[in-house]
Amino acid sequence: MNNKNSMLEKIQSKLVVSCQALPEEPLHSPFIMGRMAYAASLGGASGIRANSVADIQEIKQHVDLPIIGIIKQVYGNCPVFITPTQKEVDELYQEGVDIIAMDATDRIRPDGSTISELFPVLREKYKDQLFMADCSTYEEAARAVELGFDCIGTTLSGYTEATKGRALPDFEMAEKMVHSLTIPVIAEGGISTPEELKKMYDLGVHSAVVGSAITRPMEITQRFMQSVK
Template sequence: MKKQELFDVIKGNVIVSCQALPDEPLYVEEKSIMYLMARAAKQAGTPAIRTNSVRDVVAIKEETGLPIIGLIKANYDNSDVYITPTMKEVDQLVEVNTDIIALDCTFSKRLNDTSINTFIREIKEKYPDIVLMADISTYEEGVNAYKCGVDLVGTTMNGYTEQSIDANITNLELVSKLSKEISIPVIAEGRIHYPNQVREMLDAGAFAVVVGGAITRPLEIAKRFIDAAKGELK
């Protein structure tokens, strides 16, 4: 599917993030079960899936036939970024025909102190037709990624980096500000727990909305209900 076709499919919709990390209840080492979550998301009407790891990209594409926003979470010493942090992960995602590749485009410390601008340039030189989604945490990072030539900007990392905590801007505010400044799709993602928040994000200018934990992480969902019973819900 070409870039414009992808954009036409996801515009105004909810993209479901189906991920499970090794320390989470739905992670099965022998065989991923995330394709079942993706099956449910497809039946609910999502036009695309966001997922982590080569095995889940492959399994979910096979199960659903939907376009995939793929990433690989990898930790490296002396690096604060972990979402598709190096060319190694980009290569792996390209190899399995990932439709959109998401990567950390924050100003956080990278391996070998490589700048995000340099990394984006190297990716585009190697894969000229690649569709890149920049996961950012601040307005400045979003504008920078846009100027570097990414295809979509997502607010995924807002509130998870030191610079975004210092900036003290909500995802809704960030979506609104970026959508007025840049001419590529702004994807709202992060701490979207309720349906009304989806509508708020779209009304604020989001091109599409990614929802993950509120749909596909039963531990987080159950804990919110249990915390509410204890009077601890914030």
């Protein structure tokens, strides 16, 4: 078994916890994300999804788990901001991230390219790197397989103009991906309860990422407050 397959096996049928906080959020801090990741590992997480080189470096000080790394970078009005250009991929590769995740939707990227134009260049440059495609539709996931991604996620379903309003978690998309595509499917986006997580695994996904329901206390509080308004 090569190292790439071994890394994917480490998160198979297990939980990846997303430890992220954007600059406008109360917990924004590499220090806090490092402790958040440590808490997730104590709770049984087998992988961490993290944003920014600074957060990833801090998280590595506290956990020895596979890391799905991204860099959220906004360029003007471009809607693609999850590892949007080669610059962010280069930074994550240099940091030694186990899996680099990037927006793999059909939208135009900040440099004017599409994922179909950009990714072959990255695949050729970084042959030994695991790449995850964050998709919003089944069609995008199918194209990601053809492009040579190592795993595909439901991450962006409901978060693009074309999929706005879609019910999350997107069980339908996940199930179709599992049954029709040939690489590991990672369920991500809107998984809010243990029951939803179990349903995703019952559908046959390789792994799953849970973020806000575990690591965003402001959003968790808001969800509870909805019940008393």
